[in-house]
Amino acid sequence: MSRHDTSKLASLSPFELKDELIKLAGSVSNRLMLNAGRGNPNFLATVPRHGFLQLGHFAMIESERAFSYLPVGVGGFPRRAGIEERFDQFTRQHQGVPGVSFLTGAVSYVRDQLGLDGGDFLYEMCEGFMACNYPVPDRMLRLSEKIVKQYIRREMIGTHPFDGDFDLYAVEGGTAAMTYLFNSMRVNGLLKAGDTIALGMPIFTPYIEIPELKEYSLHEVNINADPAAGWQYPDKELDKLRDPKVKAFFLVNPSNPPSVRVSDASLEYLAGIVKERPDLIILTDDVYGTFADNFVSLFAMCPHNTILVYSYSKYFGATGWRLGVIATHKSNLFDAQIAALPDAEKKALNERYSSITTEPAKLPFIDRIVADSRTVALNHTAGLSTPQQVQMVLFSLFSLMDTADTYKDTVKRLIRSRKAALYRGMGAKADPVDENVVDYYTLLDVERESREVGPEFVKWLLASIQPHELLFRLAEEAGVVLLPGGGFGTQHPSGRVSLANLNEEDYVKIGRSVRKLRDEYLERYLAQGGKTSKADKAGKAGKAGNGKSGK
Structure with missing residues (x-):
């Protein structure tokens, strides 16, 4: 057993917990640490x-x-x-x-x-x-916006019909986009303290944590994806969005950590809900969309209600560049809701932005985001640094010119072969091919990965382990770092494995370490009189042999 009481760490964000796991994993000299905890890719566009x-x-x-x-x-x-x-x-x-x-x-x-x-x-x-x-215009350089817009059209909209045009704000990656959007939605009365928002779970942890901060004080309703249904949102979960008290729906698509894009059927169902609820704000974070097959963003389906966040970090291996965009349709719900605010609130907002325009009431929401990012008074020096915008343009043109999708197909094959290696190391079969699965991450769910042994073992294991115990043991005993799935809103103990940042053989080693730990718990369970089916015992014996031969 691990010497560490992990219950005290249950409240930490998974990204903060990662630092504790790294300390443990690196505590043994002359041992290679395998850090699959962070999604920083080890490939990049040259x-x-x-x-x-x-x-x-x-x-x-x-x-x-x-x-x-x-x-x-x-x-x-x-x-x-x-x-x-x-x-x-x-x-x-x-x-x-x-x-x-x-x-x-x-x-x-x-x-x-x-x-x-x-x-x-x-x-x-x-x-x-x-x-x-200085960046002029401050929201985005003139031709740069036109070029990046073509990239966003290709990757986020594709061949889906799209009526009208949209604006872009170039920002310092998805992180800045989230920060600016939450702030400007609060400032402009789109979301107020006490309002209810819905989160598509599981989700990138900050989307859970930011609304809970005192300056926002938002109530959260979870829209839970079903792991048994390929991590898609059941209709009954999406139906929670019909409640008029839900002001906004935030989701990451493809999801983090399951790495599954919302199915075409669910997108259509969501679009139907929006028709019934034209007042519903949607924020979709589609950073992993470029790894998906035939991706269509919710921004394409419901453009007037949706704010799109996209980052170049993962697809181009550019986390250090801090490149991202916010997109809103030129005719959108946000401007309409601001125009419909009570007179007193509109007057206060007009005063807020009066130093940067003679007609503050007509200032679009996306330009308010720009101003708010620099506390309005520094709006004249707002904007993403111009070298960053230049590299963003070159990334966009590289993709637009690659009509055969050579780069895209290469990186998709790379991460999918790593997933196969992980499961090969575990002595298990990877999931069947699913067109909605992106595989940038994979989620090792304790309940799911132990199901082959039998439900009684699963029940015993869940009752026997402390929060994060398995992750700490992997770090301490094998030098393997994974992030806790629970920090992203998963419903069972699990570990998020990034398939982007290590080499293929490393994932074989991680798989073997996970299997070895699971089998150790199984031996304890059997020693205490636990039972498995005959078929499961036979399967265990064969797979245990495979695991030993790979050591």
């Missing part, structure tokens, strides 16, 4: 990064053309006149250098497919790379 570096090389040459009469070390702004011709000369001189052909293709795509001016694009990219000007 082509758009090469493009960023070569764009920087060109931008530096452009800068140094100005003030050339001064001593070395002083440059100026790029010049728009003739920039396309100078870029063509640059690419001819640097043929074969990684990133150059990508940039050539990017300029062609922007000009020939998106119908934008190639020279204007190059100028915006060069000025953005040099970071020699």
Whole structure:
């Protein structure tokens, strides 16, 4: 048994608990720690990064053309006149250098497919790379928004019919998007203390924790996905959204940690509820959508009611870049609800934003988010740093130009082969192929993974272990770090395994460690007189043999 009383740690966020597990896992010298606790991928997109570096090389040459009469070390702004011709000369001189052909293709795509001016694009990219000007417009650079919008259309909307247009706000990753949105919804009266919101469970932990903070004081209703139904939301759970006291529905799609996208049937059912409840606010966090097959966001289904959050962090291996966007339809529920607030509240909001516009009542909600992110008074210096926006644009163009989905298919195969390796190490069969399963994470549920032995063993095990005991034993005895599924709102003791951040053989080792620990508890159960079916005993004997041969 673990020497640690884990009951005292039950209140910690899983991301804080992870630090305790890492300490234990690293406490044995000369032992490799296998940290599958965090979703930081160990793969990344190289082509758009090469493009960023070569764009920087060109931008530096452009800068140094100005003030050339001064001593070395002083440059100026790029010049728009003739920039396309100078870029063509640059690419001819640097043929074969990684990133150059990508940039050539990017300029062609922007000009020939998106119908934008190639020279204007190059100028915006060069000025953005040099970071020699404030972000203008502050919500997002002009052409950058148009390009990223095409990426969002492709990945989040696809071929689904979409009426009208939408706006983007470039932010410092999904983390900033969440922070800004909760704050602006509170400030603008969309959510008030005491209001009830619904959470699609399980869910990324901060969506559980932020509403409980004193400054928000929101009541939470859980919309529980059913693990027995492939982690889909049963209709009876979604029907909770019909209650008019539920002001908003927040979900992560595909889910975290089960990594399952909402099925087409459930999306249609949700859209039907929204038709009956046009006052329902929806926030969908779709960071893992780019790993799904044929993904359609709830933003595509219910655009007027939905706020979309998307981050580039996972798909492009760019967690350190802090790149994300907030999207709202140009005609949306949020602006309508603000316009319908009581006169006293509208007057207070008009005063709040009067320093940045002469018509504060007409300020769209998405622009209020920008202002609130800088406490309004600093709105003139708001906006994501321009080099970050440039890299976001290059990531977007890389995906848009990859019409064969070569990069997407490669990273999807990578994480799915890791899941197979994990279950191979456990001596168990992976789940049947499900088009809705993304596999960025997988959830090892104590009840589910022990079901093969028999229900009595499951009942005994759940009654015998302390909160997080299995996770602490894995960390201390095997150097394996997983996150507790309970911190994400799962209903049984479980561990979240990230399939993105270790190599395939590491997942085999994690699987063996999990199996060894499970079998140890099984031996204790049998020693106390516990029983399993004959078939289960035979299966255990065979699988135990497989586990031993792999040590």
